[in-house]
Amino acid sequence: MESIGKFMIFLGRQFVNRESFGTYVQLTITESVKVGYDSIFIFTIVSTFMGAVTTLQTAYNLVSPLIPGYVIAQVVRDMTILELAPTIMAIVYAGKVGSNIAGELGTMRITEQIDALEVMGINATSYLVLPKIVASILMYPLLVILSAFLSIMGGYLTAVLVGVITGTDYIYGVRYEFDQFTVTYALIKSVAFALLVAAISAYKGFYTKGGALEVGQSSTSAVTNSCIAILCADYVLTKLLL
Amino acid sequence: MIEVKSIEKSYDGKLILEGISGTFEKGRTNLIIGSSGTGKSVLLKCIVGLTQPDHGSVSYDGRDFTHAGRDLKTEIRREIGMLFQGAALFDSKSVEENVMFPLNILTEMPKDEKLDRVNFCLKRVDLENVNTKMPSELSGGMKKRVGIARAMVNNSQYLFCDEPNSGLDPQTSIKIDNLIKEITEEFNITTVVVTHDMNSVMEIGDYIMFLFEGRMLWEGNNRNIYDTDVKELEDFIFANKLMRSMRKTGS
Secondary structure, eight states: OHHHHHHHHHHHGGGSSOOOHHHHHHHHHHHHHHHTGGGHHHHHHHHHHHHHHHHHHHHHHOOOTTSOTHHHHHHHHHHIIIIIIIIIHHHHHIIIIIHHHHHHHHHHHHTTHHHHHHHTTOOHHHHHHHHHHHHHHHHHHHHHHHHHHHHHHHHHHHIIIIISSOHHHHHHHHHTTOOTHHHHHHHHHHHHHHHHHHHHHHHHHHTOOSSHHHHHHHHHHHHHHHHHHHHHHHHHHHHHHO | OEEEEEEEEEETTEEEEEEEEEEEOTTSEEEEEOOTTSSHHHHHHHHHTSSOOSEEEEEETTEESTTOOHHHHHHHHTTEEEEOTTOOOOTTSOHHHHHHHHHHHHOOOOHHHHHHHHHHHHHHTTOOSOTTOOGGGSOHHHHHHHHHHHHHTTOOSEEEEESTTTTOOHHHHHHHHHHHHHHHHHHTOEEEEEEOOHHHHHHHOSEEEEEETTEEEEEEOTTTGGGOOOHHHHHHHTTSHHHHHHHHHTO
């Protein structure tokens, strides 16, 4: 309970005694490049293979001649949009961006860089953390859209190259009975996950105590806690929205 | 002038600072000395507001900092410059960006003026042609000097230095000590230095506060420190061989 209270105070401190708006715009752009642009490579690799493997596994399980081939594409589409792109990629995101945030802030803490900001009269919590949270909320939904697209494309390439189904069937399946709300649902989840990963990781890093060993522990703890929070939020949001 | 009144601080029920009082005058180098673990750094943190004392107060030129509201606290903090033990330079910024940082955040100065001010401060600490270097490319002494330049760039009225000589060779230590003293006198600012380095005590100790187990046992200056009859201070001063031999020979 104490940690939750401390976490809430930490979040509340983002909005008091801030610097100029221009400062935050500049910092948010820099952070967006770090959390968004720099994550494109890993998201591309993971998403493409995720779609490819999902296609193969679905084809492996749907062996009945009564089930048309385009159902494979339908399954890949729905799995990707509903769960794989927003949730599984959020775990990857926590591993890459969350650990980076915790490590960076943890190092700044143990090398007294955060104290230096505080002594200058700068609200270090807001100055360092708010741009990361805003950048995460802005960039992660875009990464999820990219991930969903690449996953479905990965599935298409596998389907065509391996000969699971034809390209025409795959595209027909992807478009068949498409419910647009699934995309809205994925984006709502992505905003929630982005907030959780950035806030939890920043909290863990910001309150690091000790030395290099503790910075590593903070990073690990940031990823672990983010993953748990993602899964809990996933359940709650699914229950509420679907 | 900084006034410290009856500062007390405990951690986990253990009293770290016990009724510390003292006055750090403007234009002179004030030293807080003592062995490791005596509460020097905690006292410094209480003075600059990184830690809230349990009792007592700190005032800056009559302004109560400890019990001040957020606005006054921010106002006072913006008059403070601090050199940290490890210099605390921002890793991702170059030397120039590090020194310019307080100006970027706290002032509306035009860029040319900021650059002139940065170059002036870097020149003042004997660092030139290092503007584009990153902190990782600097030696320990250079980092400390960049830290001092950053602390003074905003025309700070109060300069705090936490163990400015730690990790430096004796010659560089003396240079840093002299630099701190020169800046204090030149800009007529209030400087507080936490140290356990006897060279610093001898070189720059205009006012010295000696802490032992969280209590202030002695105050004075570098001229009368050797005449002390406080046993703990004697033990501290004459802990090293050189000082003992100097006492023996009467030098």
